[in-house]
Every structure is written in C-alpha cells, then in structure tokens.
Amino acid sequence: MSAVTEWMDRREFLKGLGAGLLVCLTHGGVMAQESGRTFGGHALPKEVSAWIHIGADGKVTVYTGKVEVGQNIRTSLAQQVAEELRVPFGRIAMVMGDTDLVPWDMGTFGSRTTPTMGPELRMMAAAAREELLRKAAAQWKVSVTALKVEDGRIVDAKSSHSASYGELTRGEKLVSVVEGQEALTPATEWKVAGTPVPKTEIRAFVTGEHKFPSDVVRPGMLFGAVVRPEGFNAKLISVDTSAAEKMPGVQIVREGDFIGVVAPAMYTARQAVEAIHAKWDVPAQPSNDGLFDYLKSHPDGESQPEHQAGSVEQAMAAADVKVEDKYTVQYIAHAPLEPRAAVAEWNAGKVTVWTGTQRPFGVRDQLMEAFSLPVEKVRVVQPDMGSGYGGKHTGEAALEAARLSKAAGKPVKVVWTREEEFTWAYLRPAGLMELRAAARRDGTLVAWEHHNYNSGPAAISMPYVVANQLIQYHPAQSPLRQGSYRSLAATANNFARESHMDAVAHAVGMDPVAFRLKNLADLRLIAVVKAATERFGWEKARSTATRGYGFACGNDKGGYVAACAEVEIDGDKRVRIRRIVQAWESGAIINPDGLRNQVGGAIVQGIGGAMFEAILFGNGRILNPHFADYRLPRFRDVPEVDVVLVDRKDLPSAGAGESGLICVAPAVGNALFAATGQRLRNMPMTPDRTVPGVAVSGLTS
Amino acid sequence: MTEFVLQVNGASMRVEAPAEESLLSVLRYRLNLTGTKYGCGEGECGACTVLLNGKAYRSCRVSVAAAANAGITTIEGLERHGVLTPVQQAFVDEGAMQCGYCTSGMIVEATALLEENPQPTEEQIVARMNGNVCRCGTYPRIVAAVRRAAEGGRA
CATH class of the missing domain: 1.10.150.120 ([2Fe-2S]-binding domain)
Incomplete structure (x- = not known):
C-alpha cells in the first residue's frame, strides 16, 4: 500500500544524494562541549560525523539530532544554514532525529537548539562556503578574495568565471575538516535568517499527508497494547489470559510483570487487553491532600543554598516592611495531543523504532540496554511529532513496541491511549515555595529568602538587586513520577517570586512596576519591563473591583520577559483574562513569525497551569486521566494576546520555546489581587474542581 | 467481523471490521488514512473530526456501522486536483x-x-x-x- 512508510539506511541515503561535499567536524571542535555532545558521560562519536552535504544538483542536506516538535527549528535552523552558505532557503533539506543519519545529540530541550545547534550549523555552513571558494579559486587560478558568492554560485567578476556549488562538487567527494574558527555572518547583515520564512513543509500539515510517529505504517505491521497495573508501584499477584488467548490472531507476551498483546488489528489488541484479568497489589500512597507537607518532610538527599549573601536574619530583624508567605504548584500533565506512539521492526538482529521523542539518542540507549544490543543494532527515527513540551524525553512506547515486535517477529505499532498518557508518562513536578522578604519604606529590597521544595531550581535566582539573600532548592521524594516540563520550575519559582514582589510593593505602598524598576539593574530585563508596560498602557491602568491589572517579569535560559495582564471578575466571582501584553527579548531574532508563534503559544499554555490544570491523585492512581476531567486551555479561555518582540541584533540568539510561560500566572494573580484584594498563592488559581489540601479561593474561570 | 463498503473521499472502500469499531480506528488502522488523528478517543479534543454528509463528527464516537451509509470526507479528501480549499x-x-x-x-x-x-x-x-x-x-x-x-x- 502506498501509505507504507519508506526508509533508507545511511549508505542508500548518501548514494541517493550523489557525489558531493561532506563537511565534517573533528571531535575536538570548540562547540562540542557547549552543544552538549559530551553531556552525561557520553563521549563524542569516534568516527567523523557529517553535518552538511552539498549534492551535485546544488541541493543542501543538513543533519542534526535536534527534533521538530512544533517549535519551528526545522525552519529556523535551515534559515541559518542558507544564510551562511549563501543559498536560497528552498535549497535546504533538514534530516533530523534519525540516529543512523545524524551526529549524536543529547536531545531537544532546555532551549538549547538556538544557542548551540544554530551556531554549530552556521559554522559548518561557513566552512563549506570557504572550502568551495578555495576550490573555485584554485580552478580559475585567482585569489579567493576576488570571488563573490551569491545564490549558491561563485563568480569571478574579472575573468567572468562562474560556477554553481553543484558544478564545483560534481563527480568529487571532498571532505573538509572544520577548526571551529570560521567567521559567522553578523545578524545585522542577515538576509535569510532574521526574516519571517513560513514553516517549511507546511502544506503537508494542512492536507493530512505529514506522517507523525503514530501514523507510521510498515509492511506486515501488527498492533500491540499493554496491560497496565492498577496503580503505581503495584506488584502482579495473578493473571488470567485464557479469554484473550482465544481471540483470533492474538498473541500474549509475558515477561515478569509485563503483560502485552499483539494482534492483527488495533481494535483486537485493545479487546484482548480488556479480556485479560490481572490482580495487583497496590500499596497505600500519598494523595493531593497533605502533598506539600509530604514533600517538605521527605527530602531527597542533602541540599545546599543555590545562592547566599549577607544575613537574611539580621536584615529581616531591622527592616521596616516584612512579608512572608507560602506558594504552591500542583502536578500537571504535558498532555501532548499526540500521545506516546512507536512502530518497531526487527531485521537481522537490528531493531528500528519510529517514535515520538525529544531524545532519539536517549531512546536508542534505552533500547540498547533493554535488549543488550550494540549501538549499530539500534536505530531510532523521530518523525516531526505531535509535540512534547518536555514530556517526551523517555521511550516507553518504543520499548514496548520493540519488545512486542521481537516476540511477534513482525513490525508492531503501539499507540498509548489518552488515559495511558496521563497515567504512565511523567508529570510536571508539584512544589512548595516558602518566601520571606524585607524592604525599606522607600521601596529598597533588603532581604530575600526563597525555598523551593521539589519543583526545581530553574530561575530560582533573584533577578533583583538584594544585599541579603538565601536561595535554596530542596529536592524531595516525589510520590508521582515527575520530569521535565516546558520552562521547568521557572514557572513555579517566578510565580512565587513575582507574586511576592507584588505583595511587597503593596506593603510599601508603591506601584508594582515602579517598585520592580527601583530594584532592577539588569538592563535587558528593564528593557522588556518598559516595552510591555508602554504597549499595555500601564500608567493609565486603574484597577476596580471588577477589573484588575497585574504585572510580572523574569528571565531564564537567555530569554527576558515581562507581562501585563487584564482580568475581569463578574458578579458570580467568575474570572476572565481579557488581555495579556507580553514583551520578549532573546537576542537576535532568527524568525520573527516563528518566535511570535512560540511566545504566543507559551502564554496560552501558561494559562492552563495558572488557572485550572491540576492532576488529582491518590493511592497510586491518577483520578482525572481524561480531557473531560482535566481542563486544558481552549478557544474560549484565550484573551487578546499581544506579543512585543525586542530584536537585539547585537546579542547572540537564545532559545525561545520555554520562558514565555513564566510570567503568565503571576501577572494574572497580581491582577486578581488588584481587583479583589485576595492574594492567590496556589496554582492553579481557579480550578474547576477543588484540589484536596488546597484552600478554596472562591473564584472560578 | 462484518464487511462494510465505505464511501471515503469519493471512493468506495471495502473493509472488514466489527460493527462497533470506531470510524477513527477503521480509517487509521485498517485503511491507512492517517490524516485523521487520535487525541483522546472520547470526543473531547476534536483531532479526529471528519465530515459525514458534510457535517462534522468526532470519528472516535461514530461506529463504522453508523458511518457505512454516509459520504465520509477526511482531511485527505479536501484538496482537489492539487488545489487547497x-x-x-x-x-x-x-x-x-x-x-x-x-x-x-x-x-x-x-x-x-x-x-x-x-x-x-x-x-x-x-x-x-x-x-x-x-x-x-x-x-x-x-x-x-x-x-x-x-x-x-x-x-
């Protein structure tokens, strides 16, 4: 059937490209450390790795281990290569996240693609351009400096010699080694980078042609499903598979507590799982109620202050104004619209797995370990997927598909249900933040203490100037499986800090924005504070009982952000966010349209965690593992969103996929305080259902 | 298992499936029409929306038997002669x-x-x-x- 996905191995792939120029990086490259390719004990590959190929037809193929999950790097990285190579954007094809074809990469997270992979590919492209120039100069016996490059052609104006890149590379296979000293084109001179190039391959997304990981089909493919335990940390007591075994074509796969099925149809696989009766022993486990006491009383090892200066105790004792409070965030789910999915296929002892993951090489390692395979016997391919938001670092579905496929001797597809994704993936950590602050009557901050239990250290450092500080993250034993989430703990820490800043501003009787500006020295942060408040019209904003205006700012991972929120509260204490103006600066902008989309999307996703998202759990079970019970931001929840981009062509480009979330909750919470006088210190601030253990605010949304 | 003849994107497609299997499951896993997406299986996300006689339905909530008499249009069937709608x-x-x-x-x-x-x-x-x-x-x-x-x- 034509829908069957075709894939080539690297040798076939390179053959298909024809002869050409391969630009390679030796493993001593200066970018190696920074790009993360030596992270976590991973040595760089011993063999020389290819990054860029220029075909005889002038087509440019770029190889990167980064993956496209909706953040638009397939486009923005290609723009940067086109820029340095001086070729039209349309000539670039990106090969991403295929472990047999691309150099090793740690994964796509932490806003690292733009600050590390961008410069790395630019360096490779610049080296390729220089190599082609040298080649043309040698052929024409002229000086390199006499030559010009434009649109993938090298021209010598004097001798009227001219050749395309393809003509120069045809019939030859050159290997150029990069020293890492190539000069990059400054942003002020960019012609392709820095422009709003539309998302590449966008047409395939509006016609349904694009194959997401869950869409991959292989010849002879069967379908797999897994019997899930009744709760976390459960032990299998007994299982009866007799009814399922009688279903036509169904194969049961059992290894210890793992019970899976393979069937000729997805429907049958699900029916078979339903027909298997397993008894589990589920131990008693914590719930939402009492969660924060639990986290505080169950430390995970010793912790040290992230930052300590002066004496908070002495400064607090002597201060005019003191504010002390606790803030909390609940566990929330990434809920990528495409759940975990994988297709696995074994051929001659080698397993190939197509799956949705932010860490194709991490999943490759998991497969190597699980099946005791050498590196050359595992290939992970990551088709551009239905997103992840930090939630797809692991390879659960890949491992299940590989295990079932191995037992069945046929390719097997596994697609998690929504309930499985909510229950058996991992969550954004819950956290408790305890803050103490002191200020002089004139609004000068003198002391700041910030403790974060469990949620994480991201953006825990003070962006404000304070002489006396104690900033500490306390890792805890989480009762639920937790992990990475877009912007990590920066959301929780900034919610606590910026809500607390607002409280101190009110305590000293200052305008919240003026109070922040008085205590800020970071010029980049000051610039976004001004950009957001000017666009919003903060100076004229006067809160009433039914309309509130709030502000928050922060910085993390090279992104500087400030947000103003306008909220409306009706007679039923129902909250509507009416407007959010957010200013954003992350250095030189590579694609203003893509950047606007990322920052706008981050605001909408931030509304979910700020207002209504919360995982309800108890005794090892997730109690709301369905979209009907777990409220996601929808069309109706979206306010007027205005993103103000600050382009700093003089600064290196930073990642922009994450930190756009971190001001939403505090800006909205501060607006609600301005209107109601009620300080909302728990995220979500307006849940549909009461979260056990959290005081009810009385406000809904 | 029952044999159905579905009218999908103007073509007749023969498929064997249990009558209660969802149209989404049949489209994606039996007919390899993967443009229609699974998001929740409960009609809560709209990723699986298809047209039945021109009206929008969640294909995860429609059985193949119920869809057998309708004209089904999926995302793959909107474009005509290479022209987007x-x-x-x-x-x-x-x-x-x-x-x-x-x-x-x-x-x-x-x-x-x-x-x-x-x-x-x-x-x-x-x-x-x-x-x-x-x-x-x-x-x-x-x-x-x-x-x-x-x-x-x-x-």
Missing part, C-alpha cells in the same frame, strides 16, 4: 499551527462551520471551535485563519 490555504497563510497535530481536525471543523455559516462572527467561531484542542496554544491564529477563509482569503 480556502480553509486549508488560510491555515497556510496565517501559519496557524505549531506541531500541526490538531490541524486536520481544526480544518475539517472549520470547513463544516463555514458550510453552515459562511460569515461567522468571531464569537461564533470561538463557540463552534471550542471543542477542538490545540495544546500548542495557536488559537488566535486559528481564529484568524477561519476569518480569512470566510472573507475569501482577503483578510
């Missing part, structure tokens, strides 16, 4: 997606909306599309795309 083109022009996983359902839902109400107000667009989830949060651009399509691409 105004709704598809508007999503391209507005860049109304991030990961693109919700896009099929959004476009099919918007197509049905504009069929019933060619000039919807912004409020009507929001009300009608509210059952479709974009986890990437691209809602404002999707609203803009629907408006653009309604205005004949002039937006």
Whole structure:
C-alpha cells in the first residue's frame, strides 16, 4: 500500500544524494562541549560525523539530532544554514532525529537548539562556503578574495568565471575538516535568517499527508497494547489470559510483570487487553491532600543554598516592611495531543523504532540496554511529532513496541491511549515555595529568602538587586513520577517570586512596576519591563473591583520577559483574562513569525497551569486521566494576546520555546489581587474542581 | 467481523471490521488514512473530526456501522486536483499551527462551520471551535485563519 512508510539506511541515503561535499567536524571542535555532545558521560562519536552535504544538483542536506516538535527549528535552523552558505532557503533539506543519519545529540530541550545547534550549523555552513571558494579559486587560478558568492554560485567578476556549488562538487567527494574558527555572518547583515520564512513543509500539515510517529505504517505491521497495573508501584499477584488467548490472531507476551498483546488489528489488541484479568497489589500512597507537607518532610538527599549573601536574619530583624508567605504548584500533565506512539521492526538482529521523542539518542540507549544490543543494532527515527513540551524525553512506547515486535517477529505499532498518557508518562513536578522578604519604606529590597521544595531550581535566582539573600532548592521524594516540563520550575519559582514582589510593593505602598524598576539593574530585563508596560498602557491602568491589572517579569535560559495582564471578575466571582501584553527579548531574532508563534503559544499554555490544570491523585492512581476531567486551555479561555518582540541584533540568539510561560500566572494573580484584594498563592488559581489540601479561593474561570 | 463498503473521499472502500469499531480506528488502522488523528478517543479534543454528509463528527464516537451509509470526507479528501480549499490555504497563510497535530481536525471543523455559516462572527467561531484542542496554544491564529477563509482569503 502506498501509505507504507519508506526508509533508507545511511549508505542508500548518501548514494541517493550523489557525489558531493561532506563537511565534517573533528571531535575536538570548540562547540562540542557547549552543544552538549559530551553531556552525561557520553563521549563524542569516534568516527567523523557529517553535518552538511552539498549534492551535485546544488541541493543542501543538513543533519542534526535536534527534533521538530512544533517549535519551528526545522525552519529556523535551515534559515541559518542558507544564510551562511549563501543559498536560497528552498535549497535546504533538514534530516533530523534519525540516529543512523545524524551526529549524536543529547536531545531537544532546555532551549538549547538556538544557542548551540544554530551556531554549530552556521559554522559548518561557513566552512563549506570557504572550502568551495578555495576550490573555485584554485580552478580559475585567482585569489579567493576576488570571488563573490551569491545564490549558491561563485563568480569571478574579472575573468567572468562562474560556477554553481553543484558544478564545483560534481563527480568529487571532498571532505573538509572544520577548526571551529570560521567567521559567522553578523545578524545585522542577515538576509535569510532574521526574516519571517513560513514553516517549511507546511502544506503537508494542512492536507493530512505529514506522517507523525503514530501514523507510521510498515509492511506486515501488527498492533500491540499493554496491560497496565492498577496503580503505581503495584506488584502482579495473578493473571488470567485464557479469554484473550482465544481471540483470533492474538498473541500474549509475558515477561515478569509485563503483560502485552499483539494482534492483527488495533481494535483486537485493545479487546484482548480488556479480556485479560490481572490482580495487583497496590500499596497505600500519598494523595493531593497533605502533598506539600509530604514533600517538605521527605527530602531527597542533602541540599545546599543555590545562592547566599549577607544575613537574611539580621536584615529581616531591622527592616521596616516584612512579608512572608507560602506558594504552591500542583502536578500537571504535558498532555501532548499526540500521545506516546512507536512502530518497531526487527531485521537481522537490528531493531528500528519510529517514535515520538525529544531524545532519539536517549531512546536508542534505552533500547540498547533493554535488549543488550550494540549501538549499530539500534536505530531510532523521530518523525516531526505531535509535540512534547518536555514530556517526551523517555521511550516507553518504543520499548514496548520493540519488545512486542521481537516476540511477534513482525513490525508492531503501539499507540498509548489518552488515559495511558496521563497515567504512565511523567508529570510536571508539584512544589512548595516558602518566601520571606524585607524592604525599606522607600521601596529598597533588603532581604530575600526563597525555598523551593521539589519543583526545581530553574530561575530560582533573584533577578533583583538584594544585599541579603538565601536561595535554596530542596529536592524531595516525589510520590508521582515527575520530569521535565516546558520552562521547568521557572514557572513555579517566578510565580512565587513575582507574586511576592507584588505583595511587597503593596506593603510599601508603591506601584508594582515602579517598585520592580527601583530594584532592577539588569538592563535587558528593564528593557522588556518598559516595552510591555508602554504597549499595555500601564500608567493609565486603574484597577476596580471588577477589573484588575497585574504585572510580572523574569528571565531564564537567555530569554527576558515581562507581562501585563487584564482580568475581569463578574458578579458570580467568575474570572476572565481579557488581555495579556507580553514583551520578549532573546537576542537576535532568527524568525520573527516563528518566535511570535512560540511566545504566543507559551502564554496560552501558561494559562492552563495558572488557572485550572491540576492532576488529582491518590493511592497510586491518577483520578482525572481524561480531557473531560482535566481542563486544558481552549478557544474560549484565550484573551487578546499581544506579543512585543525586542530584536537585539547585537546579542547572540537564545532559545525561545520555554520562558514565555513564566510570567503568565503571576501577572494574572497580581491582577486578581488588584481587583479583589485576595492574594492567590496556589496554582492553579481557579480550578474547576477543588484540589484536596488546597484552600478554596472562591473564584472560578 | 462484518464487511462494510465505505464511501471515503469519493471512493468506495471495502473493509472488514466489527460493527462497533470506531470510524477513527477503521480509517487509521485498517485503511491507512492517517490524516485523521487520535487525541483522546472520547470526543473531547476534536483531532479526529471528519465530515459525514458534510457535517462534522468526532470519528472516535461514530461506529463504522453508523458511518457505512454516509459520504465520509477526511482531511485527505479536501484538496482537489492539487488545489487547497480556502480553509486549508488560510491555515497556510496565517501559519496557524505549531506541531500541526490538531490541524486536520481544526480544518475539517472549520470547513463544516463555514458550510453552515459562511460569515461567522468571531464569537461564533470561538463557540463552534471550542471543542477542538490545540495544546500548542495557536488559537488566535486559528481564529484568524477561519476569518480569512470566510472573507475569501482577503483578510
């Protein structure tokens, strides 16, 4: 059937490209450390790795281990290569996240693609351009400096010699080694980078042609499903598979507590799982109620202050104004619209797995370990997927598909249900933040203490100037499986800090924005504070009982952000966010349209965690593992969103996929305080259902 | 197992399936029409939206038996002779997606909306599309795309 996905191995792939120029990086490259390719004990590959190929037809193929999950790097990285190579954007094809074809990469997270992979590919492209120039100069016996490059052609104006890149590379296979000293084109001179190039391959997304990981089909493919335990940390007591075994074509796969099925149809696989009766022993486990006491009383090892200066105790004792409070965030789910999915296929002892993951090489390692395979016997391919938001670092579905496929001797597809994704993936950590602050009557901050239990250290450092500080993250034993989430703990820490800043501003009787500006020295942060408040019209904003205006700012991972929120509260204490103006600066902008989309999307996703998202759990079970019970931001929840981009062509480009979330909750919470006088210190601030253990605010949304 | 002849995107497709199997499951896993997406299986996200006789339905909530007598249009069936529909083109022009996983359902839902109400107000667009989830949060651009399509691409 034509829908069957075709894939080539690297040798076939390179053959298909024809002869050409391969630009390679030796493993001593200066970018190696920074790009993360030596992270976590991973040595760089011993063999020389290819990054860029220029075909005889002038087509440019770029190889990167980064993956496209909706953040638009397939486009923005290609723009940067086109820029340095001086070729039209349309000539670039990106090969991403295929472990047999691309150099090793740690994964796509932490806003690292733009600050590390961008410069790395630019360096490779610049080296390729220089190599082609040298080649043309040698052929024409002229000086390199006499030559010009434009649109993938090298021209010598004097001798009227001219050749395309393809003509120069045809019939030859050159290997150029990069020293890492190539000069990059400054942003002020960019012609392709820095422009709003539309998302590449966008047409395939509006016609349904694009194959997401869950869409991959292989010849002879069967379908797999897994019997899930009744709760976390459960032990299998007994299982009866007799009814399922009688279903036509169904194969049961059992290894210890793992019970899976393979069937000729997805429907049958699900029916078979339903027909298997397993008894589990589920131990008693914590719930939402009492969660924060639990986290505080169950430390995970010793912790040290992230930052300590002066004496908070002495400064607090002597201060005019003191504010002390606790803030909390609940566990929330990434809920990528495409759940975990994988297709696995074994051929001659080698397993190939197509799956949705932010860490194709991490999943490759998991497969190597699980099946005791050498590196050359595992290939992970990551088709551009239905997103992840930090939630797809692991390879659960890949491992299940590989295990079932191995037992069945046929390719097997596994697609998690929504309930499985909510229950058996991992969550954004819950956290408790305890803050103490002191200020002089004139609004000068003198002391700041910030403790974060469990949620994480991201953006825990003070962006404000304070002489006396104690900033500490306390890792805890989480009762639920937790992990990475877009912007990590920066959301929780900034919610606590910026809500607390607002409280101190009110305590000293200052305008919240003026109070922040008085205590800020970071010029980049000051610039976004001004950009957001000017666009919003903060100076004229006067809160009433039914309309509130709030502000928050922060910085993390090279992104500087400030947000103003306008909220409306009706007679039923129902909250509507009416407007959010957010200013954003992350250095030189590579694609203003893509950047606007990322920052706008981050605001909408931030509304979910700020207002209504919360995982309800108890005794090892997730109690709301369905979209009907777990409220996601929808069309109706979206306010007027205005993103103000600050382009700093003089600064290196930073990642922009994450930190756009971190001001939403505090800006909205501060607006609600301005209107109601009620300080909302728990995220979500307006849940549909009461979260056990959290005081009810009385406000809904 | 029952044999059904489905009318999908103008073609007759023969398929064997249990009568109660969802249309979504049949489209994706038996007919390899993977443009229609699974998001929740409970009619809560709209990723699986298809047209049955021109009206939008959640294909995860429709059995194959119930769909057997209808004209089924999936995302793959909108484009004609290589030309995108105004709704598809508007999503391209507005860049109304991030990961693109919700896009099929959004476009099919918007197509049905504009069929019933060619000039919807912004409020009507929001009300009608509210059952479709974009986890990437691209809602404002999707609203803009629907408006653009309604205005004949002039937006």
